Amino acid sequence: MKNVVICIGNRYNGDDAIGPYVADKLKQEDLDEFLILDCGIVPENFTSLVKKNNPTNLIIIDATDMGLSSGEMRRISKDMIGSMHVSTHNIPLSILVSYLEHYVKNVFIIGIQPENMDGSMSEAMKKSGDKLVELIKNKKFLEIKMLER
Secondary structure (H helix, E strand, O other): OOEEEEEEOOOOOHHHHHHHHHHHHHHOOOOOOEEEEEEEOOHHHHHHHHHHHOOOEEEEEEEEEOOOOOOOEEEEOOOOHHHOEEOOOOOOHHHHHHHHOOOOOEEEEEEEOOOOOOOOOOHHHHHHHHHHHHHHHOOOHHHOOEOOO
């Protein structure tokens, strides 16, 4: 498998549902070169699948408070994730990335700015999720801007 996509989030916590939302949409596509994992709030439970598939690219998707407008997407460098507020999962994303980077060639972290973390997912988040699906499907996710310090 060339690409593994880890989608993180709680589908019942407003914009935190972006990971499962993107996973659901990607699974509807015919993407032979991608393994899509809806990890919910426990991405650490899926590390064995990443190791087993030994992908070239690991793409991690999560709701991330980056201080941007709702729905804005950025690629986040691994050295920045320790200082970011990232979703509601059980272990820090920085620890997960540090562990998995030994089993993959490239790690890409994609954060989407949430508006709210309760109730239903916002329209801005859904729109960004749909755009991200197209970018991944067409292997253009590197076109997403990097988050600047």
